[in-house]
Amino acid sequence: MGASIAQSSIFSVNIALLAPVVSLASYQHVIGIYLVVFGLSTYFLCKGKYVYNPGMHLMWTTAVFLISTSGAIFNITCSFIDVVEFYTAVETQNFDPLEKFLTRDDAKTVLT
Numbered sequence: 001m002g003a004s005i006a007q008s009s010i011f012s013v014n015i016a017l018l019a020p021v022v023s024l025a026s027y028q029h030v031i032g033i034y035l036v037v038f039g040l041s042t043y044f045l046c047k048g049k050y051v052y053n054p055g056m057h058l059m060w061t062t063a064v065f066l067i068s069t070s071g072a073i074f075n076i077t078c079s080f081i082d083v084v085e086f087y088t089a090v091e092t093q094n095f096d097p098l099e100k101f102l103t104r105d106d107a108k109t110v111l112t
Helices: 013-047 054-092 096-103 106-111
Strands: none
Touching: 013 054, 054 096
């Protein structure tokens, strides 16, 4: 017949860890680019001669940067929680806790 879950290559540890690693790497690149843009924006706001009310612009730029950075950190934290559950399920080949986590966990339901 077909391969069982234990023999399937889809449920290997490498596949379970591949998506979070790629996701984390992409987050690092996006945050790095965003840091450069934030730094340039701050520099031009502080040094610009023709900027009207630079303090207000600097405050709003910093607020938007902090909100978006905290959102990215929240997403990364949620990804790590998912990775732990997926890794544990694949390593032990016991998918009942993973099914409970994905379908009946109140914290997961609120976060997604």
